[in-house]
Amino acid sequence: MKMIYYFSGTGNSLWVAKKIKEKLGDTKLVSISSLVGDSIIEDNSSTIGFVFPVYIWNIPNIVRRFVKRLNVNESTYYFSVITCASSQGSTLLNLDRLLKRRNGKLSSGFALKMPSNYIVLGGAEGKEKINQCFSNAEMRINDIQEVIGKNKENKLETSNFFMRMIGNIIYKFSISHINKMDKNYWVNEKCNECKICEQICPVDNIKMEAGKPKWLGHCEQCMSCIQYCPQESIQYGKNTLKRKRYKNPRINISEMMK
């Protein structure tokens, strides 16, 4: 049995994980957000994959914490497919380091370009561009499957030296603030108290208070709440008021609830 552990805020990484599972066969998909906790995770599968989005040219905190809790076997074939909007930085090198510290290694690692969900910087692209992105990704997944299906190694896909350096600097300065950046979220009058934001948050960082969401200060910045709010009521600062929302159109909202 092969295992794929995935994390996904807006469906891109889940969509990729499902495609890879389909191609590999005999593979179990497990959501990392369903395994939040402190205990060691024992997994002796012969093949283990990690599929997740790039955050600030690096590994999202929730994924980093998860990998640290996983027992690592020298003989397991570890692979990773990360999704990003433009530049993956050192993400795969850092994942390899995490595994090497415990006698494992990342045998193969791929970065797939997917539509951006980072509404803080910009709104969703047009339908045509998004569809083109999916077609390119499907073709790449065929090539990726050729490597991981045969337990082959590849050169981990990273950005160039300059982008890795810049990415590492920005990551270092911003990562400790991520949890508290939810202070910028607010809801406008369109909120109809449906509670979807509370239910979809992968780390239970939203609680309804007097019918409206309240953010609790341990946010992963996954963008799930703002992108899935059916009323487009959730805002981040002022810039998102007119920005188009993005969520992977090929993933159902029910698949995003852990």
Ligand SMILES: Cc1cc2nc3c(=O)[nH]c(=O)nc-3n(C[C@H](O)[C@H](O)[C@H](O)COP(=O)(O)O)c2cc1C
């Ligand atoms: C907090 C945050 C930081 C991000 N940082 C990067 C980045 O450094 N490079 C990049 O290319 N994309 C970045 N993105 C875009 C996502 O990696 C990309 O849209 C991804 O496919 C989203 O996957 P998901 O739908 O599975 O959550 C970032 C997104 C978020 C929410």
Ligand code: SF4
């Ligand atoms: S998802 Fe949107 S409309 Fe529903 S409770 Fe949350 S903010 Fe309000």
Ligand code: SF4
């Ligand atoms: S509060 Fe919103 S952005 Fe933060 S982790 Fe929860 S769903 Fe993601």
